[in-house]
Amino acid sequence: QHVTRYSPALRVDGNRAVVVGIDVQSEGRFVDRQGTAFTVLAADPLRQLSVLAVPPEGTVQMPSMTASELQAPTYVVVAEGTAAGVTFRPVFVGSADRFADARWARPLLAVSGSPLTNPGALVFSLEGAFIGAAVVGAGGGFAVAAAEEVMSAAREWESGRFAATRDFGLHLQPLTPALSQSLQVAQGVVVAAIDSGSPAAGVLDLTDVIISVDGTTITNPEDALARLARSSADPVQIGFVRNGQPQTASVTDAPAPAESGDEGELPRMERVAGEGARVAAMRDVVPPG
Secondary structure, X not given: OOOOOOOOOEEEEOOEEEEEOOOHHHHOOOEOOOOOEXXXXXXXXXXXXXXXXXXXXXXXXXXXXXXXXXXXXXXXXXXXXXXXXEEEEEEEEOEEEEEOOOOOOOOEEEEEOOOOXXXXXXXXXXXXXXXXXXXXXXXXXXXXXXXXXXXXXXHHHHOOOOOOOOOOOEEEEEOOHHHHHHHOOOOOEEEEEEOOOOOOEOOEOOOOEEEXXXXXXXXXXXXXXXHHHHXXXXXXXXXXXXXXXXXXXXXXXXXXXXXXXXXXXXXXXEEEOOOEEEEEEOOOOOOOO
């Protein structure tokens, strides 16, 4: 089903713009209100940040402010995309706490009293300085990615330093209290699905609990996927618990060898957005006789 989403694009120089909060790899393409498609120069699915080529429009000069300069409580202006164009509305920010998110190089702002309901919305001071872009932080709450990191995306692409990501084919879910008791693990994230033929296939199993990546303790799925995607180690060292026993495994980018089809397909799970995981395939068993 085709779903249209509207998001403001932030022009960062004469012919480049950045859009945050949309994963172009899974959600399709970027077009303006007239239906003209934009060329995607670079896309980071981890941060859901894309750099677009846009028609030249001279030099762009936009003042910005660092996260530490935002003193709450205060009012800010939020720019959001709609079918009619970009809209602006004042929003009260009660407090602005900083917290680390492995997907972003700089701390995110956790703002209270601010109904930032649309990922990708742009946040400005009342004086017009760019503060950052609304994103979904670890744990599902809305936060603001720093202006300097959003603005630097086009420069990262131009210099060849755009953040590379690695995909190990893992789909993870939080370790709920019930799962923690059942799996005998106090902290970590649960392997809910593994893509067939991916690097993690044959190394990790469903219901394994990942507790560390390259020696760093894991507390939520976003953190785990970010550290896996950004890891420069080869192979990546994954600490996990299986059947109550701590183990370690090394995973490389090389895909797992294809399984023989003689015995049918092994049980396989797939991720369902907003629901968790479901059985996608089972081995066909034919009773004797």
